[in-house]
Amino acid sequence: FVKENDLVKAGDKLFLIDDREQRSKIVSAEANIARAEATLATAQADIATQEAAKQSADANISQLKALLEDNEQILISNEKLYQTGVISFLTYNTSLKARDAAKARVSQAEAQFQQADALLNSAKARIKESEANLSVLKAQRAELLVNLERLTVTAPQTGRVLQLNIRVGEMITANPNQASMLLGETDLLQVRVDIDEVNAVKFSSGSQ
Numbered sequence: 001f002v003k004e005n006d007l008v009k010a011g012d013k014l015f016l017i018d019d020r021e022q023r024s025k026i027v028s029a030e031a032n033i034a035r036a037e038a039t040l041a042t043a044q045a046d047i048a049t050q051e052a053a054k055q056s057a058d059a060n061i062s063q064l065k066a067l068l069e070d071n072e073q074i075l076i077s078n079e080k081l082y083q084t085g086v087i088s089f090l091t092y093n094t095s096l097k098a099r100d101a102a103k104a105r106v107s108q109a110e111a112q113f114q115q116a117d118a119l120l121n122s123a124k125a126r127i128k129e130s131e132a133n134l135s136v137l138k139a140q141r142a143e144l145l146v147n148l149e150r151l152t153v154t155a156p157q158t159g160r161v162l163q164l165n166i167r168v169g170e171m172i173t174a175n176p177n178q179a180s181m182l183l184g185e186t187d188l189l190q191v192r193v194d195i196d197e198v199n200a201v202k203f204s205s206g207s208q
Helices: 020-083 089-150
Strands: 013-016 152-154 159-164 181-184
Touching: 020 089
Parallel strands: none
Antiparallel strands: 013 152, 159 181
């Protein structure tokens, strides 16, 4: 982004390390996040379905228990009538079978309620798993974005570009003896001077 002798400020872009691989990883991460969000949405929709099924099963139990009570009352009444010879055994036996059938229906409804409750708990567990998976994927995306940002090298401070030791398309190597780019401050020049101890008494700080 710069050439020799350019003046740059802290944070200005200096050069970019090839980021195509990193960007492709981010695209893949975004796709994974979208898929995870869809999975979470499906799990949340499933929660509503299972809650409705559980409420329906509970209402069905209440209705069938009321019918069972009616059949039990009829059975008690018919049993007395049968014992006194008012009704036939066939009529009494029919009421007995009706009571047993009603009891079986209540047991079946209770089993359906338990099944609906188990499915609801399973759906809640899937939501927690989906939320955790989504959090992990978002954290991975954040890490990839940080790594992408690091591929753009910026000026650590205000200064002037003194040397460019890299070219476009060139491989950057970690050479401690040669920086990829050299920045310096040229407005204020400093000179190091060695003064012999014999002449030290002649030195006056701040003099020309």
